[in-house]
Amino acid sequence: MHAIVLGIVQGLSEFLPISSSGHLVLVPWLFGWQDFADITIKKAFDVALHLGTLIAVIGYFWRDLSSYVGEGVQYAVRRKQDPTTHGRMAWMFILATIPAALAGALLDTWIDDTLGKPWLIGVSLIVFGALLAWADTLAGSRDEDMFTTQDAWRVGIAQALALNPGTSRSGITMTAARSAGFSRTASARISFVMSVPVIGGAVVFKLAKLVRDGVPNGFITPMIVGVIAAAVSGWLAIAALMKVVSTRSFKPFVLYRITAGVVVLLITATTWR
Numbered sequence: 001m002h003a004i005v006l007g008i009v010q011g012l013s014e015f016l017p018i019s020s021s022g023h024l025v026l027v028p029w030l031f032g033w034q035d036f037a038d039i040t041i042k043k044a045f046d047v048a049l050h051l052g053t054l055i056a057v058i059g060y061f062w063r064d065l066s067s068y069v070g071e072g073v074q075y076a077v078r079r080k081q082d083p084t085t086h087g088r089m090a091w092m093f094i095l096a097t098i099p100a101a102l103a104g105a106l107l108d109t110w111i112d113d114t115l116g117k118p119w120l121i122g123v124s125l126i127v128f129g130a131l132l133a134w135a136d137t138l139a140g141s142r143d144e145d146m147f148t149t150q151d152a153w154r155v156g157i158a159q160a161l162a163l164n165p166g167t168s169r170s171g172i173t174m175t176a177a178r179s180a181g182f183s184r185t186a187s188a189r190i191s192f193v194m195s196v197p198v199i200g201g202a203v204v205f206k207l208a209k210l211v212r213d214g215v216p217n218g219f220i221t222p223m224i225v226g227v228i229a230a231a232v233s234g235w236l237a238i239a240a241l242m243k244v245v246s247t248r249s250f251k252p253f254v255l256y257r258i259t260a261g262v263v264v265l266l267i268t269a270t271t272w273r
Contacts, residue, residue, distance in 0.1 A: 002033055002035050002222075003045070003048075003221075003223075003225040003226045003229065004225055004226075004229050005027065005229075006028075006035075006045070006049070006226065006229075007048075007049060007052060007225065007226040007227070007229025007230040007233065008229050008230070008233040009023050009024060009027055009233075010023075010024060010049040010052065010053060010226075010229075010230045011052060011053055011056060011229065011230040011232065011234035011235075011236070011237055012233050012234070012236075013168075013237075014053045014169070014170065014199075014230075014234055014237070015053070015056075015057070015170055015192065015234055015237040015238050016170065016237050016241055017132060017168050017170045017171030017174055017175075017250065017253045017257075018125075018168055018171065018253055018257055019124070019125065019128075019162075019165065019166050019168035019169075019171065019257075020053075020168075020169075021116070021162075021165035022124065022125060022165040022168070024165075025116050025118065025121060025165055026118060026264060029118055030267075038216070040213060040216055041216050043206060043209060043210065043213075044210055044215055044216055045222070045223065046206055047203060047206045047207050047210050047223070048222075048223040048227045048230070049226055049227075049230045050199050050202050050203045050206065050230075051203050051227050051230075052227040052229065052231040052234060053195075053199055053230050053231070053234045054196070054199045054200055054203055055227070055231040055234075056230070056231045056232075056233075056234030056235040056237075056238060057192055057193075057195055057196055057199070057234065059231075059235055060192075060235055060238045060239065061193060061196075064086075064189075064193065065193070065196060068086050068087075068089060068090040068093070068193070071084045071086040071087035071090060072086070072087050072089075072090025072091055072094075074087060075087035075088070075090075075091070076091075085145050089144070089145070089147055092147050092148070092149065092151070092152040093147075093193055093194055093196075094197060095149065095152040095153070095156065096151075096152040096153070096155050096159065096194055097156065097159075097194065097198055097201070098156060099153075099157045099159065099160040100156065100159045100160040100163065100198055101198075101201060103160040103163055104160075104163055104202075111163055111164070115163075115164050115165055116165045118267075118268050119264070119265060119268045120164075120165075120166065121165050121166035121261075121264060122166070122260075122264030122265040122268065123166070123261065124164055124165070124166025124167050124261075125166050125257045125258070125260050125261035126257065126258050126261035126262065128161075128166070128167050128168060128171055128257070129171075129253070129254045129256075129257030129258050129261065130254070130258070131175050132171050132172075132174065132175045132178075132250055132253070132254055132257075133250070133251070133254040135174075135175040135176075135178040135179040136175075136178055136184070136250045136251070136254075138178060138179060138181070140178055140180070140181035140182050140183055140187075141181070141183050142180070142182045142183065142186060143182075143183065143186050144182070144186040144190050144193075146182075151177070151180050151182075154180055155173050155176040155177055155180070155190065155191075157176075158172045158173055158175065158176035159172060159173050159176075159194065159198070166261075168257075169191075169195065170188075170191045170192070170195070171253070171257075173187075173190065173194060174187045174188060174190075174250070184245040184246075184249070185245050187245075188241055188242060188245050192238060
């Protein structure tokens with residue numbers, strides 16, 4: 001049951017701008033679950049959850065991703081010819097992955113030891129929620145086809161901030177894209193497509209460690225359940241957000257973040273948990 005709940009939480013919060021890493025800390029903390037008391041189990045389940053969300057985003061954007069990969073490879077092989085729009089964008093998305101990849105590799109241990117405290121997640125939910133609200137008020141109608149090298153660095157550096165639980169990878173990348181003049185729909189699409197190399201890299205990195213360390217005894221079934229729950233809820237979250245941003249603002253997510261952040265801070269202040 002915990003695997004189902006956490007899988008759903010991961011799938012929804014990975015793509016909705018509300019922070020998956022933050023919610024995966026807060027949910028067990030609120031309910032007093034001790035599933036991740038063993039660090040080996042935590043790392044094994046992380047692989048399952050990220051694999052589930054990777055399946056979701058690839059499944060939803062399959063046609064676009066096929067075009068990006070195919071045309072990106074063609075441009076790399078035939079450098080003398082001008083790239084197609086998707087061929088150019090494919091490499092822009094890879095470029096945007098570099099800041100987060102470097103920060104994650106260099107600060108992995110420090111992040112685990114320092115960040116992820118409930119009160120800090122509460123503050124991050126509020127602060128970065130307010131930042132999303134500000135960026136969403138800016139008028140912008142740029143399409144994702146206009147994504148440039150400057151945009152890639154801008155959104156990529158913002159994405160590195162999502163290593164802090166409570167920031168939200170999708171939230172901060174949409175914030176950066178909106179502040180660069182992209183429409184809400186384009187900002188969401190950019191954020192989701194950018195997630196493929198990031199999540200894919202995390203899966204490969206963590207899977208290598210899992211293969212080396214081995215799967216904890218009796219944990220295969222919870223991992224499979226986690227993959228399925230995260231994949232299904234992730235696909236639904238993407239579909240829902242794409243529909244919402246086509247006609248509405250990010251205000252509902254901002255209100256949720258601020259409310260959740262305030263509740264978490266009140267709970268920590270009263271020492272209820």
